[in-house]
Amino acid sequence: MASPTDRSPALALQRILDGELPVPERERFQQLRLGLIGMWEYEEQEFVSYRNGLILRGRNGAGKTKVMEVTSPLLLDALLSARRLDPFGSTARPMRDNLLHRGRSHRVGYTWCEYGRVTEDGSYEFITIGIELVTRSC
Structure with a gap:
């Protein structure tokens, strides 16, 4: 099992590659994993946090901003307005565009986030x- 006191990024990456799940390191809840299913160009994608952070790398247009749009803060407040979802405050792309990407006519998508904490007795x-989001083209 992963050691919550291990602060080495290389060892943390190896544990992820070995299929181990992240464990919390603090008494306060911290983000451990988040995922997208059927959203934008992500058929099924899981992202693992390291020390309460998430690093997304990729070329322009790869979907880094999209991950943030459809996870945080949407999961915490459930506000679907385009202005709220876009990190730049634009109203150009409503949530349905995240599902009906590339000419799709109907789609169900999911976005999720897992949080964890260490309890007073040391357990997790x-x-x-x-x-769940469902949409159809008009």
């Missing part, structure tokens, strides 16, 4: 929140 407590 986890909570996962998620949203």
Whole structure:
């Protein structure tokens, strides 16, 4: 099992590659993983946090901003307005465009995030929140 006191990024990456799940390091809830299913160009994608952070790398247009648009803060407040979703405050792309990407006419998508914390007795407590989105073209 992963050691919560291990602070080495290389060892943390190896644990992820070995299929181990992340464990919390603090008494306060921290983000451990988030995922997208059927959203934008992500058929099924899981992102693992390291020390309560998430690094997204890729070329322009790869979907880094999209990951943030459809996970945080949407999962915490469920506000679907385009202005709220876009990190730049634009109203150009409503949420339905995240599902009906590339000419799709109907789609169901999911976004989720897992949080965890260390309890007073040293055990782990986890909570996962998620949203299902369904849309059709008009």
